Amino acid sequence: MARQVFTQEMQRLQDEVLALGSTVEYALGDAVRILKQRDFEESRRLMANDWQINVRYHDIEQGCMELIATQQPTAGDLRVIAAMIRIATELERIGDYAKGIAKINLLIGDEKLLKPLVDIPQMATKTQGMLHRSLLAFSRKDLALARTIPDQDDEIDDLYNQVYRELFTYMLAHPETIEQGNYLLWAAHNIERAADRVTNICERVIYMITGQIVELDQSSDELRVPISPSEVEPVDRGS
């Protein structure tokens, strides 16, 4: 009987992680779409909805802790629970990045955008795709899928570098745009970080299935100041 309760609760928590993931996936896409459309009302709404993400996250964390405390899960189940806590944490952080982008829309204010947003929405779409697939890998316990997703991070890094170079060149030529250029850089940076978080999720999925902790993010780059990326050695943040 206790076993049945445990299985049900595990299933519920797993579904909660997926629901949180889907919420965050759409929040990220919405934040960038809203930035492109310059809709302040929607930005405020998205920022206000962030508490729902936090509530879901706390619910998952609480549920996982209760399971550990009351059900004495065995090795495999314990790994799943540990992975769920970590994945939920990463998802909550991606939610914060989305909120950050919504805030940037407000910070830019009524000013016209320097140029039509093309690469940033593309980065967001790609990141959403990665996140969606990482959730599939988690729910289906698909090891092969979890291993391939982080490869797409390179595409997002390339787009980020492109956005970075373009905005940097523009700001050098037109110093009056530095403020907005900086905000847009932040938005791009947030998406790039979100994609790195997806890589972490994939690492956790692999850990959940195999019990081995692997480092998939080879080009870890918390500090990214490349005008030409080849000149700068990637800085390993070691996590």
Added chain:
Amino acid sequence: MDKKNRWLSLFCFVFFGTMGLLGLIVWGNNPAALWWVLPVTAVSFLTLGWYTQQRIIRPIRRLAEAIETAAPGEQKAPILATTRSDADRLIRSFNQWQRNQNDRISLLGDERQLLFTVFSQMSDAVIVTNRAGHVTIFNTAAAHLFDLDAEEAVGRTLTELLLHHEIIDLWHRCTDQQTEQATIVDVRDGGLFLQVNIMPFAGDGGDGYIVIISDLTTVRRLETVRRDFISNVSHELKTPLAALSAVVETLQDGALDDRPIAEKFLNRAANEVDTMTQMVSELLELARIESGRVPLRLTPTTLHPIAHATIDHLQSFYKRKNLHLDVVLPPHLPPILADHARLQQVLVNLCHNAFKFTPENGTVTVSAEAQAEHIIVKIADTGIGIATDDLPRIFERFYKIDRARNSSGTGLGLAIAKHLIQAHNGDIWAESVEGKGSTFFISLPIYKA
């Protein structure tokens, strides 16, 4: 069982029973009579026992065995009832009951199969879950819509399968309130519009939830096209009407008395009327082509005369704008089946657009090549190009990109061109890079005599 048989049975029991008992009584009173009493008693009881075994015990045992081995719904040969005893009557009743039962099961099976067929053929996605949200039924449309395998989906949770927070939230709302819930969700960033209904159900087979999802993507797109059409047609008619009304008002206010000015205004009025007339007649023509009421005079021909006639027709236009026109036609092209005048109308329209949206000193290239089954005609320009977002919609009626809005034209040309080419069993499409130019393609099937 008939009466005779019944009396025979009763007689046998009473006779052999009485004989046996009598034997015992005689033996009790006169032990010396044992030599003849013993065989008579033994024979009586043995006959009685044999009779009981044959008539009662064996049929009951066979019945018990049949019941024990019978699987539900399995068509089994009925047990043979060999005698007419009460026990065999039981067997016959059992056989009858089993036949009825099997009929009922096969009827239910047929109904189930019918329901299942209806279910699989439905265009709406139907998902049935138990109380905990585990899927018990997942129909073909659902599998198709969410790109999943219907059999693998059974047993997994709704959350896992659909992975969409708004649908998950709706399901939670339905489980909390136990009332039907509905919403429209936007999946894959506008790629899919879904109407989702979730309702609880309770039945003998258990409680659960039914999720019905209709794909509204096409409906939504058609609605947009219709809304735009109405707004565009009103706008296009209103503009010349406003100009006309201004002209008339000016004339009424006294301009009528000034002959030269009055004539100028009347000319303007005539122009506006012409514009409107052209638009209305193009609209009517489009409606006729769309409904297939324009008979095409299809004759085998080559592209050359049509292309040359087109270029002659437009000569004054591109020369005035100082544009370069390159015509690259291979000397030998396979024949096509075409209505000369209608195909020329399409080419004139495409070239005219190319000239219109290409700045001075630009180049327009008309070329053609034969492929396996088709001739591809290309009209390429070095003009302003078309944005990626607009590209799929340029063949819609009145669809004008903002920059084209100011230029002359009814906004119907490409829609007419598309329908005319389709009437030729051909295809028309465009590729474009904004700021670099556009290329329109026409593909027409090669005529095989």
